[in-house]
Amino acid sequence: MKSDGFPQWFARVTPQEEVGLLPLGSRPAKRGLSVNSLDDLRAIPWVFAWTQARINLTAWFGLxxxxxxxxxxxxxxxxxxxxxxxxxxxxxxxxxxAKTDTRIARRYLALGDRDDLAELVLNELELTKEWVLKVTDKDRVLANLRVLGRAVQLRSPYVDALSLLQLRALRALRAGDLPADEVATQQRLLLLTLNGVAAGVQNTG
Incomplete structure (x- = not known):
C-alpha cells in the first residue's frame, strides 16, 4: 500500500504507539522514536496493532x-x-x-481523519470477503466450521466492549490535552484492553 502519510495514519488509527508500553517482548515495537515510514515498524507489533483495531489488515489486504x-x-x-x-x-x-468487525473498524479508522485511506481499506475488506465466499462457495464465513464459528460469535460481544473502551482511551490520548495523572489513567485502561482484546480474538502478532 503506497500513499502519502500512510505510516503516520496507521499510528493514529491503531494503538501501535501504545503497544511499546506493554511489558513484553525482547525488542522495541518500532525502530526509532516515531513512525515516519513503514521501515520504522517491526513485523509483530505491525500485525498486533491491526488486530487490536479489529481490522486484521495484514492477513487479507490485496487478496x-x-x-x-x-x-x-x-x-x-x-x-x-x-x-x-x-x-x-x-x-x-x-x-x-471472521475476526474482523467492520462496525468497530470504522471507529478506529475515523481516528485518522483520512477518509480516502479508510475507504480504501474498507472497500478492499468487502471485496476480499466477497471473493473468499465465492471461491469457497459459502454464504458466510466459517459456515462449515460450526465450533470455531460459534466460539468467535460467543466471544465477540465481550471483545466489542473492550474495543469500545480502548477507543475511548485512544481518543482521549490522541487529543493531547490531558493532565499528566489522567494520561497515566488512560494509558493503564488502554493497556488492560490490549491484553483483553488479544485474549478475546486469540491473535497477537
Missing amino acids: GSALAGVGDLELLRTAYREWPLFATMIDNIEMSL
Missing part, C-alpha cells in the same frame, strides 16, 4: 483485488479444491475475516 483480477471463478474453485497450499491460505484468511 480481494488479486482474486477479482483472476476473475475466473471456476478456475479459482478448482484451485481451492485441488491445491492444498492455496486452500490453506484461503482458509486462514477466512478465519481472519
Whole structure:
C-alpha cells in the first residue's frame, strides 16, 4: 500500500504507539522514536496493532483485488479444491475475516481523519470477503466450521466492549490535552484492553 502519510495514519488509527508500553517482548515495537515510514515498524507489533483495531489488515489486504483480477471463478474453485497450499491460505484468511468487525473498524479508522485511506481499506475488506465466499462457495464465513464459528460469535460481544473502551482511551490520548495523572489513567485502561482484546480474538502478532 503506497500513499502519502500512510505510516503516520496507521499510528493514529491503531494503538501501535501504545503497544511499546506493554511489558513484553525482547525488542522495541518500532525502530526509532516515531513512525515516519513503514521501515520504522517491526513485523509483530505491525500485525498486533491491526488486530487490536479489529481490522486484521495484514492477513487479507490485496487478496480481494488479486482474486477479482483472476476473475475466473471456476478456475479459482478448482484451485481451492485441488491445491492444498492455496486452500490453506484461503482458509486462514477466512478465519481472519471472521475476526474482523467492520462496525468497530470504522471507529478506529475515523481516528485518522483520512477518509480516502479508510475507504480504501474498507472497500478492499468487502471485496476480499466477497471473493473468499465465492471461491469457497459459502454464504458466510466459517459456515462449515460450526465450533470455531460459534466460539468467535460467543466471544465477540465481550471483545466489542473492550474495543469500545480502548477507543475511548485512544481518543482521549490522541487529543493531547490531558493532565499528566489522567494520561497515566488512560494509558493503564488502554493497556488492560490490549491484553483483553488479544485474549478475546486469540491473535497477537
